[in-house]
Amino acid sequence: RSRRKRSRRELLKTHFGFDSFRPNQEEIIESVLAGEHTLAIMPTGGGKSLCFQLPALALEGTAIVISPLIALMKDQVDALNANGIMASYYNSSQPSEAQEEVLNNLMIGQLQLLYVAPESLWNLTNYFQKTEISLIAVDEAHCISAWGHDFRPAYTQLSRLQDEFPQTPIIALTATADRATQDDIMKQLRIENGKRFVSSFDRPNLYMEVRPGQQRIQQVLQFLKDKENQSGIIYCLSRKSTEKVAEKLVAKGYKAKAYHAGIEAEERSRIQEDFVNDRIPIIVATIAFGMGIDKSNVRWVIHYNMPKNIEGYYQEIGRSGRDGLPAHGLMFYSFADVVQLRKFATGTATEAFQLAKLERMQQFAEALSCRRKALLNYFGEHVIQDCGNCDICKMPPKYFDGTVIAQKICSA
Numbered sequence: 001r002s003r004r005k006r007s008r009r010e011l012l013k014t015h016f017g018f019d020s021f022r023p024n025q026e027e028i029i030e031s032v033l034a035g036e037h038t039l040a041i042m043p044t045g046g047g048k049s050l051c052f053q054l055p056a057l058a059l060e061g062t063a064i065v066i067s068p069l070i071a072l073m074k075d076q077v078d079a080l081n082a083n084g085i086m087a088s089y090y091n092s093s094q095p096s097e098a099q100e101e102v103l104n105n106l107m108i109g110q111l112q113l114l115y116v117a118p119e120s121l122w123n124l125t126n127y128f129q130k131t132e133i134s135l136i137a138v139d140e141a142h143c144i145s146a147w148g149h150d151f152r153p154a155y156t157q158l159s160r161l162q163d164e165f166p167q168t169p170i171i172a173l174t175a176t177a178d179r180a181t182q183d184d185i186m187k188q189l190r191i192e193n194g195k196r197f198v199s200s201f202d203r204p205n206l207y208m209e210v211r212p213g214q215q216r217i218q219q220v221l222q223f224l225k226d227k228e229n230q231s232g233i234i235y236c237l238s239r240k241s242t243e244k245v246a247e248k249l250v251a252k253g254y255k256a257k258a259y260h261a262g263i264e265a266e267e268r269s270r271i272q273e274d275f276v277n278d279r280i281p282i283i284v285a286t287i288a289f290g291m292g293i294d295k296s297n298v299r300w301v302i303h304y305n306m307p308k309n310i311e312g313y314y315q316e317i318g319r320s321g322r323d324g325l326p327a328h329g330l331m332f333y334s335f336a337d338v339v340q341l342r343k344f345a346t347g348t349a350t351e352a353f354q355l356a357k358l359e360r361m362q363q364f365a366e367a368l369s370c371r372r373k374a375l376l377n378y379f380g381e382h383v384i385q386d387c388g389n390c391d392i393c394k395m396p397p398k399y400f401d402g403t404v405i406a407q408k409i410c411s412a
């Protein structure tokens with residue numbers, strides 16, 4: 001057994017170039033290699049990919065990796081190939097010759113990992129039946145749950161995995177799932193009997209602050225005064241407001257750009273690249289911006305409006321301070337935001353879930369206790385101590401002291 005352990009470290013070193021595992025990686029890898037179904041909850045950047053990539057190398061056969069975004073697939077496959085690992089992806093946007101080549105390689109056992117979009121998966125079951133499948137990884141697994149914040153219908157079909165691959169270990173991974181979403185993921189994938197690993201979500205270098213949303217633009221300008229040349233993201237609720245806010249910043253001499261799904265794809269990737277390469281420091285965006293962007297020196301994130309749920313909020317502020325240096329998450333909150341968000345949720349198929357999540361978000365914004373404690377507890381981590389690095393800890397609100405008045409009344 002100790003020899004096998006050593007060989008895992010060797011795989012880590014020779015294929016990935018790392019000397020040690022990150023927290024929970026080794027335990028998760030052991031679980032997968034033991035043939036257990038596994039749920040891994042780990043913050044963004046925590047190193048989830050390795051938890052299925054390394055077992056894929058250690059086991060015979062091909063690992064199927066289900067991933068929701070073609071861009072994410074391509075990045076991971078490129079990185080694996082650069083490390084000499086035989087990996088490909090398959091999706092509907094590929095030319096058919098490329099698809100055929102991938103399937104050929106699969107059939108002759110030349111693939112250690114195959115990334116597949118959930119929509120394409122069921123077209124390939126015939127091929128999978130003729131090959132050895134080592135494991136199935138469901139990345140961004142929160143997409144399967146209506147309780148999650150990024151529900152995708154194609155993911156619901158994944159409950160059929162157990163019928164197609166009854167002998168194959170499934171590992172589901174995500175960065176953002178509260179306890180109810182975790183349970184729901186396991187239920188839907190039918191892996192309730194599996195192991196669950198929840199890594200700490202704490203990002204101690206992130207300062208969290210919530211402010212009333214009056215005169216936001218003035219507050220933003222004030223906030224930016226001592227942040228010259230720092231990179232940051234401002235999230236707005238609507239496309240229109242991203243443009244309005246960006247315009248106002250540009251008028252004050254800031255290099256800021258609006259980013260939303262209505263902008264042409266080519267222009268969008270140009271903006272993204274300019275941001276990553278420090279040519280544009282400030283992006284004013286809808287939540288369309290950020291997924292899959294690997295930029296370590298984002299110093300602040302502003303929520304111009306209250307986000308619609310805590311998962312999104314934490315994911316978005318988590319895009320700052322990835323280098324471990326201090327970063328600032330500032331959120332504006334007003335009742336008008338709540339009204340607007342309620343309107344968005346009303347009439348949708350998942351209205352009740354969304355309204356429940358919105359209410360938790362509002363409670364978070366209005367709370368007068370340590371922000372980090374509230375957040376970590378929300379994600380199922382038991383925390384008792386105040387963090388000392390949020391607005392509430394740094395500037396305790398002055399409570400209205402009813403006891404003094406009561407004493408005065410009684411003694412009168």
Ligand code: ADP
Nearest residue numbers: 018020021022042043044045046047048049050
């Ligand atoms: P996640 O999917 O959890 O957001 P990734 O799997 O993309 O995170 O990993 C984030 C970064 O951490 C990648 O650059 C990856 O190479 C790196 N990483 C992962 N595991 C380790 C490790 N054990 N040691 C050092 N770096 C690691």
Ligand code: MG
Nearest residue numbers: 045048049139
């Ligand atoms: Mg990932």
